[in-house]
């Protein structure tokens with residue numbers, strides 16, 4: 001079948017920094033058109049974005065796809081997880097969305113954790129111990145700090161729900177994104193009424209959860225978007241679940257994603273809650289689970305340090321004893337929302353390139369330290385060696401990121417040639433709606449994870465132990481210290 005014959009599908013990735021849209025040939029997986037438009041995120045104490053800007057960015061990204069978007073038969077939207085979108089009775093945002101990396105709700109989240117009976121009670125119930133990223137703490141923060149906005153809220157949505165609803169007119173979400181709210185009970189796959197009561201959130205404000213393989217609705221009359229009325233709309237999903245779909249991921253294969261957030265995850269057939277809170281027990285977008293650890297400081301933090309040093313992001317140098325914990329935004333893994341960046345081990349002979357390398361090391365260390373917990377019993381070996389770590393996200397294109405992951409993991413690293421795996425996962429979901437196939441099988445058919453495998457190198461144990469030592473000594477310094485904007 002040629003591009004002209006095969007149905008086209010659209011996959012959207014509405015992530016922290018931008019919206020990316022791909023028009024994909026559902027038969028071959030060929031990307032026939034693409035577009036991208038940036039978002040603005042507030043600085044200072046909080047991290048907020050205007051949901052209306054995501055819609056405009058979606059329109060702009062689709063406009064770059066020419067006439068292909070109009071010809072699409074189905075579309076799915078993936079989005080950054082956890083963000084609190086509050087809509088008024090008129091369906092418009094009451095205020096900007098509070099994003100996943102806004103640590104202001106730290107104190108309210110800790111309070112909710114205690115009120116339900118502690119971390120284990122949450123892990124048993126929702127599969128995760130909520131971090132300040134989770135929507136439940138954001139809602140508690142809003143109620144405390146902006147009661148008028150909370151009272152004016154007629155609907156609570158996640159970023160991908162907001163966009164899907166603007167396409168269809170129906171308030172829907174999916175299990176993967178619902179599992180990052182804190183009010184969706186993984187054990188029973190339903191909203192948890194006791195937790196909703198604890199958070200003072202009326203369940204009628206929430207979207208319905210559309211199951212994997214189901215249709216969320218169809219595109220309504222939309223003058224500002226180039227979709228045809230009646231185009232099928234999939235349930236969508238959180239961006240990490242989308243990348244897992246986009247890779248056609250099978251249990252036991254770990255993924256390291258280097259974007260605004262750093263994430264490390266794998267698909268698992270079992271939900272194994274982690275009461276330590278390091279690993280979130282998210283649902284995936286099929287019927288399995290997605291144990292995942294997430295850091296707040298990844299590509300943006302390292303790029304910021306490169307800028308401070310006046311160096312290109314690739315201008316790293318090896319050697320030296322510097323340790324840099326790049327916790328510029330506070331940190332989530334480890335859970336230190338009040339942390340800030342810390343530099344240790346500086347000597348007269350330390351070079352700027354070594355300092356930049358230390359920033360990469362600190363960012364990658366935090367993710368790799370969680371890898372064993374993420375994989376748990378699912379760790380698989382290939383011919384006696386660890387299976388390759390799939391490296392994705394914007395940072396995966398960088399040599400310094402690739403080499404740092406190799407050096408600190410000691411594992412083979414595979415870099416898929418396909419770059420927009422979140423949008424591809426959304427497109428695979430949309431294609432599955434047309435063919436009835438499992439979306440991960442669609443992505444495997446498309447060969448999306450194909451790419452070079454970088455051979456393992458010996459793990460740099462000395463650097464690992466140095467970072468681990470500094471982190472453990474620094475925890476008392478960070479614990480209880482105020483975040484840049486205060487976390488009360």
Ligand SMILES: Nc1ncnc2c1ncn2[C@@H]1O[C@H](COP(=O)(O)OP(=O)(O)O)[C@@H](O)[C@H]1O
Nearest residue numbers: 015016017018259260299300393394395397398
């Ligand atoms: N060639 C490259 N080398 C290294 N890093 C890159 C490269 N291209 C983009 N990036 C990094 O990728 C990041 C964006 O990643 P992306 O996964 O698109 O983010 P998000 O999905 O969170 O919006 C940027 O912050 C930038 O630092």
Ligand SMILES: O=C(CO)[C@@H](O)[C@H](O)COP(=O)(O)O
Nearest residue numbers: 015016080081100259260261
């Ligand atoms: O909070 C999480 C995962 O729990 C983040 O991974 C967000 O989903 C944002 O993703 P990116 O914009 O960095 O892709």
